[in-house]
């Protein structure tokens with residue numbers, strides 16, 4: 001019996017040494033260490049032995065089982081280490097290897113300018129307000145002192161919708177909406193998309209952005225001089241000190257007196273070129289003291305309040321700021337252009 005047990009031990013050790021996988025080790029565990037193992041079978045014969053022999057064989061079989069179990073455990077560890085080494089080899093990460101650069105998005109130049117404009121006006125105490133892009137005729141035109149058949153409506157070529165509304169032709173409509181709910185004093189700006197039925201060229205688009213501003217207070221508290229200094233501060237904040245600004249008399253039905261703001265053409269430095277149509281200046285926007293008819297439309301008492309309003313094209317401001325010579329680049333979606341900002 002002793003020989004049988006030693007044979008089982010030697011066979012087991014030899015087979016365990018040759019095992020290569022966990023499954024093989026498991027099969028050997030069942031074969032040599034499980035309840036139905038060869039060793040258990042041999043021990044069934046114990047009952048026929050003397051008590052002396054039983055003790056001796058019992059000890060030998062216990063030691064044999066321990067040896068087999070420890071060989072199985074050693075083998076298991078060996079296979080595990082080997083697998084880990086292989087994984088290391090396959091999945092090794094070289095942290096010094098230069099990474100692949102992923103493309104990073106950034107803000108559109110018009111959004112950047114829009115944020116700059118908002119920051120400058122907020123720093124001067126203005127509130128930023130927003131309203132709808134599709135307006136009714138009253139808020140886009142009538143409330144701005146442009147009643148039906150008024151020739152001033154022709155100044156803004158309009159897309160008319162079937163229901164009589166319009167994609168707003170200017171952000172001035174936001175003024176009327178705000179004043180219906182708020183009484184002066186206030187200082188607001190509103191920025192957003194506007195639409196005109198115009199052909200595109202280097203300085204015109206049919207879909208562009210404006211910023212509209214309105215300062216309103218008790219009569220006598222707002223003057224052209226205050227407003228001019230606010231606009232000068234705005235221009236300096238956006239373009240730096242060197243850009244020249246000029247103010248010239250102009251007509252807008254919603255202001256009286258009205259002005260137009262121009263900036264010196266940054267491409268020809270005022271000499272005259274294709275972009276500025278040879279005049280040396282680029283028109284940025286209009287401004288003026290609010291016409292009392294506009295206040296009447298929102299039911300303010302006549303002459304109780306005075307206001308100064310201004311409206312600029314954001315694309316034109318961005319063109320001057322970044323030296324862009326064609327407005328169409330903003331909406332062309334050309335990455336070679338957009339990646340420069």
Ligand code: FA5
Nearest residue numbers: 170172204205208284285286287309310311312313316
């Ligand atoms: C207006 O829209 C007035 N609501 C501005 C205003 C507000 C005047 C308050 C007085 C008081 P105008 O149509 O000129 O005005 O447009 C204002 C600015 O928008 C222009 O100076 C120009 O910078 C820009 N703009 C006008 N039309 C276009 C266009 N087709 N493409 C790009 N920018 C344009």
